[in-house]
Amino acid sequence: MLAHAEKLERDAYLAEYQKIEKATAFFKTDGLDTSFNVEGNGDTWKKAKQVSDALYQDSDGHFEQSWGLYLGLIADQKDVDPFLVYELLKVESGTTFDEKAVGPETKYGHAYGMAQFMTNTAPWIADMAELEYEQEYLFNPYYAIHLSVQYLQFLYDQYEDWDKALTAYHRGMGGLQTYLAENGHAKSDYAVTIQQQARTHDSL
Template identity: 35%
Template sequence: MLKTWRRYLWLLVLVALLSFLLPRGARLLYPLPYREIIVTYAHREGLDPLLVAAVTRVESKFYPRAQSEQGARGLMQLMPETARLAAGQLGLPYDPDRLFSPEYNLRLGSWYLAALLREFGDLTPALAAYNGGRGNVHNWLERGIWDGSSRNLSQVPFPETREFVRQVLQNYRIYRILYPGVR
């Protein structure tokens, strides 16, 4: 009886320790750097900050100096022409070198993501447009190549875009679990 009681007590201690450590450990894998900036600009654009965090994690792993072979820059991997459009809409001066500034990049990227959500009316095609281009996504939807749903991502012609949308949606779910107080 004493051995059973000790095992039970040990199991309770182990469960308590794991429940304490797991969220912290998971947050090491899914950090939320630039939290204040993300929250500020996400709220300004009517976005969930955790969605912006998920896009940023997938795009750059929160590395502000990230640059793709195609020329996308910064945390949210904005193409210079997209950033120029966003800056103009926000009444900001455009400077491609400032795309490496976390605040500037997150401000422009949040605006652009919100604009795509308004344009497409749904998260999945908006994310596809963020990665694969607005014109391409409109074309796929109009021609019936893709129905715009996450369950039919296999219909998206660009493998990179399929994977991007899948990863962002997965990261978004994880961020909502790990950071329930960030909204």
Template identity: 50%
Template sequence: MNIKHYAILFITIMVMTTAFIVNNINYEQTIEELEQQQKELKIQNESIQNQNEYFQSINLKWESDFSYHNWNEIEMQANKMVEDSGGSFEKSWALFLIQKSEAYDIDPFIVYELIKVETGDTFDPELVGPPTQYGHAYGLSQFMENTAPWIADMAELPYEKDLLFEPTYSIQLAVVYLDFLYDEYNNWDEALTAYHRGIGGLEQYQEENGHAASWYAVEIQEKAEENRSLAFAN
């Protein structure tokens, strides 16, 4: 066999080897993609199951009693929110937030601080968040279009994209979603981190860090405690 034949044989072997390697890489990538899709589907199914359990576990959330017995406390909290925001968070929004939060037995300042972080201290009800693989987030509570509809269902509210820019609508969605998450995890570290990162993102964060105390959850809780104390200081 002459050199030319050896060269042809060598090239043929190289081509076949390269093709095998490429096919193997593509196969491994396909397997990884399928595993990731399966993981995401599992998370979605668990989320749907959790929503159904939430509906079954709660028949009615009673509205808070706005009366002379508690009005002073409500107004002190509302005034503190307005003051802390430099007037950007309107008092009518604050009063609505407090009423809805207390109806669900949630600290109003947790919800307020969440909105503060979500809007970057702007409290802009027309805010549109940066683009992500899931789209944009909208309004005071920064809900996305893939999340807001089923939360609106839980809140027994209608859903339209434009409603996400309505301050009281956005606030009510935030309260209901936080109630759902706290009911699921029974602690604010996990509930707030899930609000920020999504349920799948929470699980990934816990796998990587061994806990759920993200900067987001810690900051909201610490600031809420601080403002709550200041609201009742006088």
């Protein structure tokens, strides 16, 4: 009975793998990383499924389950808290998770997609993540999720402090330095809110 249940679970994961592989093929031209393979990574997929279910429920269905699975898998690969990324995406999208969002015009241009990346930032993050880049890709939820995880990993590696990493995500690395000079700390409302909200998922 257990073996049958495990087979059904594995088959379900394989179906999701194929769905994600198809959805990301345009920017992951060499295919998904081997760490995404279902065989040998059952525990990782199970954890990602738990993350996906929690985020789908928390968002009232706006954060699609396949997005949550991809987030869970990428976050595990990059050793970033998926709930931190989710709460960042919630803030950036104004709680709508609208993958087609366009931010207001600034002196640097507009920010695009669910993760609100600007065109002066996204290309080098994509390069760091070894992803193809086109501006239109920023409107793809899987792409936005991947870039946001990659950028957060990079920023945390730079600062080893989540207040600084999140404030830099929001204001830019130069903006972080300005904020530090003006306030003496990096505990911006943006950083504090995201971390507080991420901790509400800790029971998972």
